[in-house]
Every structure is written in C-alpha cells, then in structure tokens.
Amino acid sequence: MEITRRTVLTGAAVLGAAAAIGAPNPANASTRSAAATGQAANPKAVERWGMHEIVLNGPDKGNPYVDVTVAAVYEGAGQTITVPGFYDGDGTFRVRFSPPQSGQWRWRTDSNLPALRQAGKVDVIEPASGNHGPVQVVPGGYHFVYADGSPYRQIGTTSYSWALQSDEKCELTLNTLSTSPFNKIRMLVFPNVPAEATDPFVRTGTGPRDWDPTRIDPAYFRRYESRIERLLALGIQADVVLFQPYDTARGYSDMTRTDDERYVKYVAARFGAYRNVWWSMANEYDGIKTKTVDDWDHLFQVLQAADPHNRLRSVHNKNIYYDARKPWITHASIQSAGAALDGLRAHFHRQFALKPVIFDEVAYEGNISERWGQLSGEQMTHRFWNTFVGGTYCGHGETLNPEQKPSISWLGQGGTLNGTSAPRLAFLKQIMEDGPAPGINALQPDWDYDIAGVDSQYYLRYFGESAPTQWEAILPSGSGLSYQVDIIDTWNMTITSAGVYNMAKVPRGAQDPARPTVALPGTQWIAVRFTRV
C-alpha cells in the first residue's frame, strides 16, 4: 500500500524522491534514511490523501528544533495551503503534505535558513483502492465518514504505550490488531508504563527530570510515526494522545507553555500528514495539575493553527468534561463508565456536544483489582451496544493477564488480546455495516420507545441485561411499510429471522396487527432489528 512519496533536496540541488513505503518495518528507523537517499530526480505522482514529503538538507548546527523555521506553500486545485515543516536530525528538514485534491500542485518552501528555500511541483493522482482519505465528521451531524464518502463506524480500543515497546512486541500488537475489529487505537506519545522508548527529549543526566525540553530526539518520533504508518496499512486510525498525567516522574506533560507550544507544533508537522491521525490533546486532561483549562484552550488553538490537514481533535477527561462545543473540538471524547450503561444516557451527551460522541473509556475488560479494569466480556460488549443505540461510539480496552497488572496488559503495552469481547465487537461492527450509513440515532428519545435507528428505514431495540420472552413491537413510525425482522443474540453472535412484519398505524406508532409482538428467547443481550423491505 503506497503511503508516501518524498521529494528530497540537499542544499540548492533538487534530488527529488519518490520513495514508496511498501511494508514499513517498525523494527528499524530506516524510513528516514531511505527517503533521504531517494534517487528520482523529479517526484513521481502522489495519491490524493497520500503524503508528499519535501526533504531539505541544511546545516546541522545550533538547535534547529528551536532556531529554524521552515514551511512550504502548496498551490493546486484552487487552494493555497501553508504546511509547516520540522527538523529530523542530522541537518535534515522535512515538510509533509497530504493533498486534499488531485491535480498538479506547486510548492515553494520558505525558511530563516536560505539553504532550505526551494520550489517544485507534484502530480496528485486519484487514490488507489483502499485509500478512502481521512475520517471526517458528517457536517452538522453525529457520525463519521471518510473523505471519499465511505462510512466509518468507530470501534475503538486503547493501548497507551504500545508504540513505545520493542519492535518484536509491536509486531505482536499489529498482528493482533490485523485480525481484530478495531479501527481506531488511542496511543500516547509519552509513555505511561515501562517501555523501550522513553526519551522524546535529549537526556542531560541520569535523574528522571534530567532532560532538555528544548532538544528533541528525532529518532523517538521517527519510531512512533513508523507505528502510525503500520496502522495506516491496516486501515486503523491512530488517536495520538499528546499529553497525559501518569508520567509525573519524568514530567513530560508539565513543561512550560513555550515548550508545550514547540512540541505541539512539532508533532502537528511531523504526524499530521498521515491521513489516519486523530489528535487527542490529552488523556485525563483534568488529571494534569500543571495546566488549566485556559492552557488547554490555548494549546488547541496552537494545534489548530499548526495543522493545515485539520485532523480530528478532541481531549479525554478524568472527572470534568471538557466543553466539546468549543470550536476547535471536532467530537467529544468522554470517559464515563456510568454513561455507557444506558443508551439514552449516552444519547444526551450528543445534546451537549452537538457533535459526534465517543465514549473512549468506559472501564476495561480484565481481572485487575482496580474497579476500572474488571469488566466481564459481557459487560464490555453491553457498553458498546448501549452507546450504539444511543447514536454514539465506544472504546474497548483490556486489563486481563495472569499477573493482574494493568501495566503489562493490552491497555498498557499491547501484545495479544485474551478477552471474550473482541469477537462480539466484530459482530457488532458487522451489524453496524449492514445498517444505515452514516449511523443510527436514538429515535424520539423524549418518549418511551427506547428504539434506535433511522425513521422508516431501520429500527433497533436492544434489551441488554433484561431477558424478555416477547416484546410488544410498536415502532415510532413505519406504518404502511414492511420490515424483515431479525432476532440478534449479541453475545452468541447469531441472527435469527422472525420473518416479515407489515406495519399498520396505531396511536403514535406502527404495529403489525397480525403479529403485535415479537417472540424472544428469554435470554440476555438480545436485540431486535427491523429492516425495511
């Protein structure tokens, strides 16, 4: 899968480059050097929503992370887009651009280093099969869609420090993801559990706080982005978490505002051109005691200004919901275990955000002593179904291991999944994909239908923990229409036809006069689906 084509320039000489990243290996940091030694004199075509990279070689002196500014202006398809670049070590600077439209684009770099001032052009071709573009929010709506219009049904997971583990461990994690239902993974830039990569900034001594926030280690970020590339090849969104409250020993999330700004701009320039990147400003932002809401607001504005690709932006809470209506937030990212216990509790979060809602943390499937990590597979799956019928989305995580330690679990380090929810989430994902695009909503949530769907087209009733033997099937609409009715066992992953129901008008709804009820198996975790025929 072609991800990137690069244009490499050294000094004033255009070397050009079109190094395709075929199957990038997260085990090495060769990506940069491969690109830096690319041969093509003129850049070849780049896919729409792929990545064009300009490589600029300048002097390796002073502290380019702080001292050098570089950016490119791209012009094409009637648009002019300014794209900030970044320093990648050894005198190499890069500018990465993911073209939003096909056609020829001309570019010109500017810098406070004359050697980095260059110009060129690139042909942007139609995307190959499988490249649907970045995920976006349906305008004014509560669901997601790829840039090419394909629906995106979020089934997320979290593995905080997976990308910072050894190459072998990362291969194991990627292998697990490749057969999982998950199409988004929340992942920290700064580690929260033991990891192989621990030093985004240059060390100045042996103590935990002996590091220099004005000097980055490019290899740390190069390694992290190689994991983003691998996720892209798997069609998985990388929900990149910029700050977190758990590394109080190192204190990477406790930098000054100036250092934070430089870091945010760096990751925006470095990672933002990957079309599978989402930004999560922080995990449990309100657990970071060195920053105020004003600080977060400011950093969001810095990020927004530094990210010409306008990737999705949110922030994850501990106790205090961030105001998801703020203009720089594209969707709400909520931590709440209780909200996912009822579809309408989930739904009301949409009323607040007026944007899509993802319950990125609803506690985890596991066996640890902490209450947030001991859900059964049934409970984890139940929360996904509740958020689904609330017109929202959910996130998985697993803290299940023989030692009952969250740090070495999937949640902390990745590896393998050993729980029972993932296959059920794959089943749910198929139910979503078989349903209406871009998604479903709670229908008439102020009244007592407790039904999700899309009016006339599709209805879904989920019974959760209750185990009824029948249901008086009154839909909020649909009279005069016929529906294929299916009994879905969300845990045993079976779909059983109940035949076609012909709905007639009843007070405030529709019901089949011949079959006013639907027979149910009397077990838990059952849903009933009405699909218009």
Next chain:
Amino acid sequence: MEITRRTVLTGAAVLGAAAAIGAPNPANASTRSAAATGQAANPKAVERWGMHEIVLNGPDKGNPYVDVTVAAVYEGAGQTITVPGFYDGDGTFRVRFSPPQSGQWRWRTDSNLPALRQAGKVDVIEPASGNHGPVQVVPGGYHFVYADGSPYRQIGTTSYSWALQSDEKCELTLNTLSTSPFNKIRMLVFPNVPAEATDPFVRTGTGPRDWDPTRIDPAYFRRYESRIERLLALGIQADVVLFQPYDTARGYSDMTRTDDERYVKYVAARFGAYRNVWWSMANEYDGIKTKTVDDWDHLFQVLQAADPHNRLRSVHNKNIYYDARKPWITHASIQSAGAALDGLRAHFHRQFALKPVIFDEVAYEGNISERWGQLSGEQMTHRFWNTFVGGTYCGHGETLNPEQKPSISWLGQGGTLNGTSAPRLAFLKQIMEDGPAPGINALQPDWDYDIAGVDSQYYLRYFGESAPTQWEAILPSGSGLSYQVDIIDTWNMTITSAGVYNMAKVPRGAQDPARPTVALPGTQWIAVRFTRV
C-alpha cells in the same frame, strides 16, 4: 411583609417616600400612585434585600422610553453600584435598588434630563424574619441557597400566562400557590394563551401586528410586577420569561435587536430589584426563528450589564440545549422528558453544565391529547424523584381540565390544581428539607450503587417503577457508622422506620453484617433512606 420603601422626588423638591407595600392587591394598579403620593420627607429604613425606590418626576413629553436615560449610583458598605432606572408613564421615572448589605447608602441620580438629577441617602437595616434575600448558586456547586445561607430546595411549576389574567383569576392562582409546595413559577411577560393583558406596547391599529415597539404601556408592566410582589409575599421565586415562540400573531419576540435591547433593559430596571426575580431569557429559545444563538448571547450580555442585582439567569430549550457553560448562565434550564426518567441521565446534565440543573419541563400532568400533557400523577412525581436522586431539580405543570385544552389549564392560565402530584411534591419537599443542605448528589455515578446522598451522612436509594421485596443494602461508604433506616413510600406519603443499621466494611462499601438486606413492601415508588445517627 415589608417589601419596598420608596423615595419620591418631584422636580428638584425631595418629597421622599416610604410607602410600605403591605398586602399589595394585584387587582389594581395603585401601587405606583400610592408610592408617588407618599408623604415621608425623609426616607425611612429599608431592609437589606428589600427595595429602595427613587421616584423622579419630570416632563411628560416626547417618548421617554426611548429618549430619557436615568440611573442612580448607590454607595455604601464599601461598594459602588450603578442602578439603571425606567420610565413609568405620566412623567414619572423610577430607580429601584435592592441593597445587598445593611448600613447607610448614599445615592445620586444622573440623567439626560436635568430635572431628574437628585441625591439622597437611605438606611438599610437587617432583614425581617422571612426575608432570606435572593436565591443564589452555591459557589462552584450544583445547588441553590438564599443569600442569608438558608437552603433553597427548588420545587418549580409553570403557569405561562397566569400573571396576565384577570385580577380574580390571579387571586385564585395565588390562593392555589399559597397551599402548594411550589417555590418557583415560570411566567411569561408576553402572553401565549388568551389573557386580559395582551398589549405590552402601544397599539397603533386593530391588526395583530399593529403595535409600536418603541412605545411601552407602563400599566402592562405595573400589573405584571404586582404579581411578582404577591409571589414574594408567598416566598415564591418568579422565573420571568422574557421571550417565547408562541405569539407569532403579535410577534413580540420577533422585534429588531435595538427594540429587544430596550425591552430587556426596561424589564431589568423595572423587575430586577425584586429579590424573588429570576431571568429566563426565553421559553423554547430555539423555537424562535427570528433569533440566532448569537442574538441570544448578545441579549444575555445586555441583560447582565443592565442588571446590577445579578439575578439568576438561564434559558429554556425546545430541542437544542443552549450551552449552559457560557459565563452569563447561572444554571441550566432544560426541557427534556426523557432525561427525567433516570437519575443518572439527569446527573450527566450537571457534568455538561458544571452548574445547577433544573429540568424546567419534563412533560406535564394532564389529560390533553398532546403527548407532553398527559402524565399521570405517578409519572409526574416519579420524574421529580429521578431528578432529585440525580442531584438536580425539576418542574411541574398541569394540563388537566374537563375540556382537555392546554390553553385554559393551570399551565396556560393558572387557577386551581386538580392533579394528584402536588401533594406528593409537598411530601418530597419535606424529604428534601429533612435531608442535608444544600442538597444531595449522585454518589460514585460511574459505578453501580445507584445511590444519592452525601458521603457518610445520608444515603437515598429510589426504586421507581420496580417493586422489589428486598434490597441488598451496600452503601458506597459509611463503614463503622450507624444509620436510621426509613422506608419511604413516595406515592402514599408514608415513612416507616426499619430501625438502626450498623455498617461494617465490605469490598468497596459498607453493609450491616447482621442485616445485609432491607425488606421492602414490593410496591412501586419506594425509596430507602439512611440517615446517620
């Protein structure tokens, strides 16, 4: 009950006034003329949180509503407060001030009419018994408290156009309120149903739109405020609704921005000094198609600037929640029937607002054909209990009458209450008053206790529609402590002692090892209360 003392001045001559409004009669408009003819040469004392009124007589020419500016600067208790005045017709201007502190206050008026420039002083004495000051939000919290620290437990009702009915009908409504549990009533300034008072602005013809937004009828507002005074005497908060979407024939809520600003400033100056006034910017604000959210934001800022008394401010929605985190909002005023069906659904609205939440409309007890007006008494009461255990507040209304017409119901015009919920809401109010101040909260809402209260001190579990015969009483805290346990039948209004429970530590909570369960009657609408002894 002494509400007001007035200082009356004509031209440059200080007549002074100290007309106490004893038992004001809403049947006449004599309040103003009584004050204007007050005799005291020097103003007597005014209670703290009472009202001092300066009456200024100037020329009755031109259009003073538009042309004349008048305001007083009050200085006392180390504070300087600028209080806008208003025109009351017949050449009379008034400035109304409710002093926040006792002691001597000096005042000086300024105006673009030289005749209205005066000065004086007033002694502010301690409040009489029953005067607790205005209701305020507990700082940083989710509950309300009077200015003197007394708890205020909101049990609201709505009667949109009661204040605009005949004097006889208003007496009937006030008589009903006097024996009801309600301590807040939502009431429109502009009528939404047939009323005796229909013309806040001067008529210019016989068509519905034949009125002049630049010319008010002071008598309309004088009549309305006489109802506010009567509510004050009953200890009831007047939730004054400034705009509403239902009078599309007259279109009072469809004025221009300039006319809206003048109207908002007028009611702020005229009504704001009554300590029982709350501002609701609109009913179903998003139903008013001639205004945008920007317009509402603007009008809130106009109101805030025009109201030195800083009365509580909110706005009521139809479908789209207004963002209650905006700084001019003091509490959320929510319309949602579905949110009041579950305590935690209600609770999450606090997470959104970070302020107190009142579900001012959750559908109404009644017998009309519209779905929003056909709750049973049980359903109305149930919604109050749900919002209570969610740490929030609720609003009542009644659409119950032989003709099944909302317009002539309590909701539309006031009168008598014929439903069955009000006595149960009085019972609930007593439960609230017997509980901790300023209020209770959902405890550990992310976990599965489903218990409200205040840690260690007080716990309340409400079973709603379910009818269990016993409950495994595990509290989220309280081990080592003893509690009086009561079984509360919220519908039959009985409290039955279950004796004292001695709680010991169990995993993640507290339970009485001798009595791990509480026996319940197996009927609906039961609550269990644990009060620390």
